[in-house]
Amino acid sequence: MLNRKIDKYIRDFYTRGKNALLKVLAIEVKSGKNYTVHSALNNVLNCPAYHLPEAIVLYNGNVHSKGCIVYAPIYMTMFLRQEDTTPAYYKIDLSGLA
Secondary structure: OHHHHHHHHHHHHHHHOOOOOOOOOEEEEOOOOOOOOOHHHHHHHOOHHHOOOOEEEEEOOOOEEEOOEEEEEHHHHHHOOOOOOOOOOOOOOOHHHO
């Protein structure tokens, strides 16, 4: 059931932005001492159809990374930002020269 929902969300996301360069970032929020146990996140990262090169686990500890997963404190969500990867198109207006 969960995999079908993830499939639908990612498929819809890529379909809406088929003309833009879009990137999905997997985020999981953990509480407690077992922050390194995230089997659902591992399953999503290991599925080549999703094209997810990295992920973030938010928890109550310090920043570190292991493999393609960055572990960060929950308060650091304020530093997450969307990269502007859409191509810029410019149009020259020469109507004032006539």
